[in-house]
Amino acid sequence: MRRLSPAVAACIALVSRPGASGTAVGQQQPVPAQGCSIETINGRAWPDSLTKVAADQQIVLAGWAVDPRAHSVPLNLQLRFAPDAGVPVDVPVRYRIIRPDLMAMWRNDAYLIAGFRVTAAPHTLTPGTWRLSLASRTGDTPFLCDDKRAIEVIPAARSR
Amino acid sequence: MDGAGREPLAEPELGRVSPWLKLVTVLVALGATGFAVRHAGQPLLEAHAFRQTQTALTAFWMMRDGWHLAYETPVAGYPWSLPFEFPLYQAVVAAIAKLGGFPLDPVGRLVSFGFLLACAWPASAIATRLALPRRAVWVFCALLWSSPIYLFWGRTFMIETAALFFAVAAIRYGLELLDPHPPWGAILLCSLFATAANLQKVTTGLPVVLILGCLWLLHWLRHGGLRAPSIREIATAVCAFGAPILIAVVWTRYTDAVKAANPLGPQLTSAALRSWNFGTLHQRLDPSTYLTVVWERMLAPNAGGLLGVALIAAAALVPAPVRVRAAIAAALALFLLPILLFTNLHVVHDYYQASCALFLIAALALAVGVWMPSLVRHAAVVPALTALLVASNVRAFTAGYRPIAGREFKIPRDRPLTIAEIVRRYTPPGTGFVAFGREWSSELGYYAQRKSFTVPGYFKDYARAWQEPAGFLGDTPLGAMVVCPSQTGPTLADATRRLESEPQWILVEALDCAVLIRSTGS
DSSP states (O other), X not given: OOOOOHHHHHHHHHHHSTTOEEEOTTTOOBOSSOOEEEXXXXXXXXXXXXXXXXXXXXXXXXXXXXXXXXXBOOSSEEEEEEESSSOOEEEEEOEEEOOHXXXXXHTOGGGGGOEEEEEEOGGGSOXXXXXXXXXXXXXXXXXXXXXXXXXXXXXXXXXX | OOTXXXXXXXXXXXXXOOHHHHHHHHHHHHHHHHHHHHTTTSOTTSSOHHHHHHXXXXXXXXXXXOOOTTOBOTTBOTTOBOOOSOOHHHHHHHHHHHHHTOXXXXXXXXXXXXXXXXXXXXHHHHHHHTTOXXXXXXXXHHHHHHSHHHHHHTTSSOSHHHHHHHHHHHHHHHGGGGSSSOOHHHHHHHHHHHHHXXXXXXXXXXHHHHHHHHHHXXXXXXXXXXXXXXXXXXXXXXXIIIHHHHHHHHXXXXXXXXXXXXXXXXXXXXTTTHHHHHOOHHHHHOHHHHIIIIIXXXXXXXXXXXXXXXXXXXXXXXXXXXXXXXXXXXXXXXXHHHHHHSHHHXXXXXXXXXXXXXXXXXXXXXXXXXXXXXXXXXXTHHHHHHHXXXXXXXXXXXXXXXXXXXXXXXXXXXXXHHHHHHHHHHSOTTOEEEEXXXXXXXXXXXXXXXXXXXXXXXXXXXXXXXXXXXXXXXXXXXXXXEEOOOTTOOOHHHHHHHXXXXXXEEEEEETTEEEEEEOOOO
């Protein structure tokens, strides 16, 4: 399988999902090309405005993640909820979906299982704004991809 | 078929072959070869993927781990050995692929096709032995290599053409045994090729050995009467016909014993498959069996339909040299006996007729190349009739097998390739997997390049295979589980429940299947 050069891959990624950037965990090095997108929340496309989520509601997030440096899909992926200040909360991403569109776009068979779906329970999060990112630390290619998504967790009573 | 009556037919130019006939045959050979080469890289999924990948799986692990008598076909759990046929063809394919560094799929297909082409050698020698005109061989080759059944199955990753080649080679030397004092070389070579045919595929070799033995016995009775046979005659019969059958029986017993150690093996022994192999009396008496197997799959597409039937019948019934009629009768017996012996296999599998269609084609070639010129003296009759029959074959192939041979299989549209790719990429080499909903097909195991227990719904310990999958893989670590839709379960919901309860798994949902991949941790 022919692979795109990092520069071309980066261009394609920027066209497909502008506005996100990735960094390697620990080393804080930029990922050469954008490697993730959280596309939907509860089955709907992600709105432009800050998404409010009631603490007593489950949320289902779906999207994709690839590691362009390793030309693979990070298997041990975590969805990271990071508060403005405090300790991030990681939720393991263990449900994967095949994404033939990404495989074709990047011309890489390894990206076949790049899709994911994850269910999270915001009641474990304190009210406030949480930035979302995807992280993995597999082998020699630790991976962190910030998709510039965020949710605002609101107390359950306010949402009713 | 009479060894004493080998005088040539009453024809002035026995060896003369029309250049037009040669042209037709050469064009057919080129066309068939071009077709085989063009589609050699097709994944082994276009038809009877179960059997093609089973053969390929054996060759793959033979390349990896070397040759063993109890060779591995690692699709039915530890200890991985599940032998059926003796793996001659697989060994040839594995050796070529390994030595040349070639991909296995095209090598397997082209070796199979090579055996088909090689059938010309014993066929030519048989014609010489029977003092038949050379044109009969050219007609035979043109019809053989243009027949849909061989154009298609001759280029699959199957043992059929290898077994057929060994069987026809056995006939070539078996005919020499009809001489009053056959040379030991012919006896040994007949025995060798008959043994190879029986070991490679007993359903192909055994009918040939039985008919050769009967021919030899009839010949002996006709010329020796009821006198006591000599030691040499007894040795000839035992060596040429008895030994191949005995060795096949010993091999079958051995494979049954090896299979017994395998989780699924006891359900796949020769005893367990007896009715599956031989079929029922009802099947043999049912006209639909012959309508389907003999007419629809063989005579109509591969032998010119009614024209072919008329030619063969006329050659066999209208006064003609006794040897020609005897040869046609023997060819028809070789054609029909496998169907009568292994009726269910021939009904269920449309590729099984590759074991005997060659003999129908031989009968037709005798009618066209030997009988017809004795009736119509015009030089163009044989090339014209051959071209007509080839055109009939090509037409049948175009309407039947041709679209199947051209099918494309790609990730992510094709389920076996896609699932196998996920397993291959995301499980470490050296791990195995357990799969449900794919019978015990080797498609996933072969393309994933992993050993597996692919559990059929009828496995006696089916529930335990889901509950304790690692227990069926021996010391091979469990790397993945595959769940595809089936009536026996498990379901995608079962796989999701396992995902929720056992944190080591990652679930990939793909084309109605679930692939549980064991996470290596961070």
